[in-house]
Amino acid sequence: MKKRGLIYLCAMSFLVGTFMLAVQSTSAVTSEVDQQHTAGAGSVAIFSGFGRFAQSFKPTKTKLDKVQIELANVPGGATLSVAIRRKDWTTWIEGNVATVPNQAIVNGWNTFDFEDITLLVTDTDSYGIWVTCPDADTQWKYKAGPSEYDRGFAIWQSNDMVDWDYNFKSWGYEPASGDDSTPDGDSTPATTTDNIAATGEAPASATSASIAKPTNLTATYFDQADSKGVKLAWTASKTSDIDGYKVFRSDKEKSGYGKIGEVKKNVVEYLDENVVAATAYYYQVRAIKGSEQSASSNTASVTTPADIGPAKPINFRATDVTPNSITLAWDANLEENFTGYKITLLSDGEEVKSADLDKSLTAHRFEDLDSATIYEMRLIAKDSNDKVSAKATVFQSTNAPAAGNVPTTLTLMLGGALVILIGALSFLIVERKKKMAIT
Numbered sequence: 001m002k003k004r005g006l007i008y009l010c011a012m013s014f015l016v017g018t019f020m021l022a023v024q025s026t027s028a029v030t031s032e033v034d035q036q037h038t039a040g041a042g043s044v045a046i047f048s049g050f051g052r053f054a055q056s057f058k059p060t061k062t063k064l065d066k067v068q069i070e071l072a073n074v075p076g077g078a079t080l081s082v083a084i085r086r087k088d089w090t091t092w093i094e095g096n097v098a099t100v101p102n103q104a105i106v107n108g109w110n111t112f113d114f115e116d117i118t119l120l121v122t123d124t125d126s127y128g129i130w131v132t133c134p135d136a137d138t139q140w141k142y143k144a145g146p147s148e149y150d151r152g153f154a155i156w157q158s159n160d161m162v163d164w165d166y167n168f169k170s171w172g173y174e175p176a177s178g179d180d181s182t183p184d185g186d187s188t189p190a191t192t193t194d195n196i197a198a199t200g201e202a203p204a205s206a207t208s209a210s211i212a213k214p215t216n217l218t219a220t221y222f223d224q225a226d227s228k229g230v231k232l233a234w235t236a237s238k239t240s241d242i243d244g245y246k247v248f249r250s251d252k253e254k255s256g257y258g259k260i261g262e263v264k265k266n267v268v269e270y271l272d273e274n275v276v277a278a279t280a281y282y283y284q285v286r287a288i289k290g291s292e293q294s295a296s297s298n299t300a301s302v303t304t305p306a307d308i309g310p311a312k313p314i315n316f317r318a319t320d321v322t323p324n325s326i327t328l329a330w331d332a333n334l335e336e337n338f339t340g341y342k343i344t345l346l347s348d349g350e351e352v353k354s355a356d357l358d359k360s361l362t363a364h365r366f367e368d369l370d371s372a373t374i375y376e377m378r379l380i381a382k383d384s385n386d387k388v389s390a391k392a393t394v395f396q397s398t399n400a401p402a403a404g405n406v407p408t409t410l411t412l413m414l415g416g417a418l419v420i421l422i423g424a425l426s427f428l429i430v431e432r433k434k435k436m437a438i439t
Contacts, residue, residue, distance in 0.1 A: 031065035034172040034397070037149040037165040043072040043139035044156060046131055051157035053140065054130040055165065056087060058151040059119050060374050060397040061172030062321065064098075066113040067129050070141040070167035071105055080105045081132040082112040089124045091262040097127070105138065109169075119172070122317045123393040126152060129168055141167040151395075160264050174321050174399040201259045203248055203286060204293045211294035212238040214245060214268070214285045219300035222271060223308065228390050229273035230281060230302050236268050237287035237294060246293065247272075248284045253299060257284060273390050274314060276335050277383075278306040309387030310338045313379045316392035319363070323371035323399045329363040330379060330392065337384045345369075346376040372400040 035057040046053040055069075067082065080103060083096040100112040119127060131140070142154060145163025154164035214234040222231035232247065244264045248257040249272065261270050265287075275281060280303045287294040313330045320327035328343070344354040345366050352375070353366060369375065374397045381389040 031171040031173040034059055034061045034170050035151060036169040038167050039148055040141045040143035040165065040167045042143060043141045045136060046133045046138060046140045047136040048132050048134065052130065052155060054128040054155040055168045056126050056128045056152035057170055058126045058395065059121055059170060059172055060395050061174055062119055062121055063173050063175055064117050064119050065171045065173060066111055067171070068109050068111050068169040069129065070109050071138055072107055072141055073137050073139045074105050074107045075135060075137045078105050078135055078138055079103060080138065083130045084117065085128045085130055086120070087126045087128060089261060092128065121394065121396055174397065203257055203296060207295045208292040211242060211287050211289055211292060213294040214287055214297045217283065217285055217297040217300040219283050219302040221302055221304055221308070227271065228308065229271050229275050231269065231271050232283055232300065233269045234285050234297055239287060242287045242289045244288055246286050246288055250282045251280065253282045253301065273312045275304050276311045277304055277308045279304050307385055307387060310335050310381035310383045310389045312390040313381055313392040316379050316394055318394055318396040321396060321399055323401045324369050325365055325367045326369065326375060326377070326396050326398060327363065327365045328377055328394065332362050333381055339382050339384050342380050342382060344378045347373065369398050371398050373398050
């Protein structure tokens with residue numbers, strides 16, 4: 001009898017442990033493919049001696065778990081280093097968000113896993129998978145235009161190839177409720193508090209005479225259905241090996257300039273969407289090479305029309321996500337004739353919900369959404385003349401339902417077995433006591 005009771009106790013302990021592990025595993029957050037491009041059949045060498053190589057992407061998940069890239073022509077013993085970097089609008093932020101150094105690689109898909117990082121999911125932030133390859137043979141699978149992936153592009157030999165994409169996958173997830181992790185890497189992009197003056201970095205006080213400045217800068221007001229602002233154009237620097245250009249703005253002609261954007265060397269125009277009506281703006285552009293800057297271009301100025309509509313909402317972002325809701329926030333608009341907002345939620349390009357919001361609001365929550373679904377949110381500002389701003393856009397996926405809250409077949413079976421075993425053990429204990437009482 002003692003032996004039988006011991007067997008039952010061991011069996012019960014085993015099944016209780018299995019049951020607890022099953023419940024714990026179902027409640028764990030599981031990552032899934034967020035962004036990907038897998039259609040590339042060609043391949044190009046990614047030897048770092050030729051320049052820099054990367055694939056940019058815009059995530060919809062706020063946590064990044066790992067990335068994968070597809071390689072070809074990999075020699076024996078080859079290694080590769082991968083870094084994740086953030087891009088604020090047009091500027092790659094210095095420093096890596098995550099790195100995997102010198103990992104052995106093979107032909108086919110290679111996984112680069114790192115400690116989970118928190119990402120910014122906005123319409124102005126993107127990320128890049130940057131690779132460092134020490135050999136001239138290894139190649140990255142890719143496809144050249146027209147691009148099938150519209151949330152990023154390839155960087156080949158330090159050049160933006162906007163119609164190229166490398167084969168890659170980013171894996172991410174939404175954290176459990178209550179996780180208030182701040183984004184890894186640099187902080188949220190600088191924004192304006194008065195919707196007029198720029199708050200970015202000032203032009204460098206020391207300039208390089210070896211870098212020719214851009215010339216013939218012009219500024220004109222630009223207005224189309226989905227895009228409006230001050231359009232800048234200039235003549236390229238005569239220095240061929242620059243990295244790009246920094247764009248500065250002020251509300252005063254002689255002082256107060258701050259950086260509002262940065263573009264690559266093959267781009268000689270910029271659209272400033274953060275402008276308000278009946279306001280004078282002054283612009284300068286500098287060529288950059290590493291940490292050095294040219295002298296400033298000529299100053300170009302424009303006064304925006306009085307009836308252009310309000311400025312595009314600033315810092316529009318998702319701040320909280322659940323399986324059935326998305327909460328969004330943005331910076332306050334302080335324009336005098338500003339009257340409110342219209343916010344719209346879309347799925348696969350089709351409008352799902354919309355709301356007109358009071359001017360005092362800087363947040364909104366969409367509820368009753370489908371779980372594990374990517375939504376597009378648009379926000380426009382309105383004024384008293386029925387003019388509207390350019391739209392701010394955020395893509396965000398709702399969380400998957402918490403698996404721990406959904407009974408599975410395994411959980412139910414284990415639960416039933418546990419109940420039976422507890423009943424059997426109780427019966428054995430009672431019988432044992434009866435026999436002891438008789439003796």
